[in-house]
Amino acid sequence: MSGSRSDLIAETLEQDILRGRFAPGTRLDETRLAKEHGVSRTPIREAFQRLSAAGLVEQVPRRGVFVREIGTVELLEMFEVMAELEAACGRLAARRIADAALDELEAANAGCRAAMEAGDIDGYYLENERFHHRLYAESGNAFLCGEARRLHRRLRPFRRMQLQLRGRIPQSMNEHEAIMAALREGDAERAASLLRDHVAIQGEKFRLLVAGLRTAG
Amino acid sequence: MSGSRSDLIAETLEQDILRGRFAPGTRLDETRLAKEHGVSRTPIREAFQRLSAAGLVEQVPRRGVFVREIGTVELLEMFEVMAELEAACGRLAARRIADAALDELEAANAGCRAAMEAGDIDGYYLENERFHHRLYAESGNAFLCGEARRLHRRLRPFRRMQLQLRGRIPQSMNEHEAIMAALREGDAERAASLLRDHVAIQGEKFRLLVAGLRTAG
C-alpha cells in the first residue's frame, strides 16, 4: 500500500483529471488504464480509492468510477470553507507567530510584489502559494495546517483562474499587505476577518468568471 | 470498489479501533484479519486504504499498517479546528436559517433538556448530536456540512468523554440556549463566537480529563 507504483499512478491520474484530460462524468476504465500504465488492475484500483477519498472521482458499486462533476455551487461552497479555514489560521497565527516567521511571511509577500511588478502571473501564483502555506504553518496547529493544505490543493486550479482577471493581482497584493499589518500587530480578529474576505473574494471572482463564460459561450 | 464486503469491513475495523480493541501502535495483520473476516487479503487492503484516508491508521511501505497514536496534542488541535468549523456553520446559519429549521433545532435542544433533567447522559449525547448535525445542515453549505460531520465523527468518542464531568451537561445546555438566541436574532458574529467557545470548552475539558488521568494513574 502506498506502493511506489500506485502512488505515482494516483498522482498522474489526478493531474490528468485536473487538466481536463478526462471530462467530468467520464468513466475511468480499469483495464484500459492498466494497459496504458503498464501495470495490472490492482494498482489502478488502489489509485482510484485514493482519488475517491480526495473527492476527485466517485465510485459506484458494480458500475465503476466516474470523474466527479464539480458543480459551480459546490466549488463556491468549497471557497466558503477555505475562507473560514484561512481565517482560522490567521486568528491563531496572529497570537502565536514568532518574529522570524513574520519575516518569512514578509519575504514571501515581497516575492509576490516582485512578480506583480514583473507582470508574471505564474510567479505571483507561486509566491502567493508560498505565503499562504507559510500562514497555515504559523497557525501552530498541524492538523489545521494539513486540512488547509488539502483544500487549497483541491482549489488550486480555480484559485489560479481568477488571477487572470484584470486588476485582481494588485487588489490581492493590497489584501496581503493589510493581512501582514494585522498579523504584525497581533490583532487576531482583524487578521481573521481580512483573510476570510481575501479568500471569499476569490470565490466571488471565480463566480463572475464562470458567469462570463456561460453568457459568452 | 466500495464493494459491500470491504465497506463493512472498514466499518467494523473502525469500530474496533475506536473501541480500543486494537491498541495504538499495533500492526494490523492482513492475513490474520482476512481469516478472521472470512475473506481474502484484497478486501482487507481496500479497507485499510479507507482507514488510512480517514486518518485512523498509518501505512508504512513494505512494513504494514499501524493503528495511529492520536496524541493529546493532535486531539486538542482537532478540537480547535472543530470549534472553527462549528463557528463557521453558526455564522452562515444565522443568516440563512429558515423558521422551520429553527423550530427543528429548538426541538433537538428540548430533547437535550429532557435528557438532562432525566439525568440520562447517553440520551443527552444523542440529542446533542442531533442538534449539532442539524446546525451543520443549516449552514446551507453542503461541503461544510460534510467536513463538519467528518471531524465530528472522528472526535465522537472524546466529545462523549467530557460529558461525564460533573456539571458539564447543565453548562453545555446553557451554551446551547445562548446559541439558539443568537441564531434566532440572526446575529452571525455572536452565533459564531458562542459556538467556537462551546466547542473549545469541550477541548479544554478533555484536556483536564487527560491531565487528571495522568496524575491519577
Next chain:
DNA sequence: TGTCAAGTTTTCGTATACAATTTGGCATCA
C-alpha cells in the same frame, strides 16, 4: 559474551485467475 553476516522466513506489493453482476442487443409477443 557481544556483534555482525548470511540464510531463512515472513509479509508486502503486484499479477493473474475466477466469480458475480450489470448492460446491451436480439428475439418474441401483445
Next chain:
DNA sequence: TGATGCCAAATTGTATACGAAAACTTGACA
C-alpha cells in the same frame, strides 16, 4: 410497432499465485 424477457459480452469485486523486500534466526568470530 412498442414492450418485455432472456442470453451474451463486458466489467467489477474477490481469490489466489508469485516476486521482492524486510525482519528474524542462526552461527561464526572477535
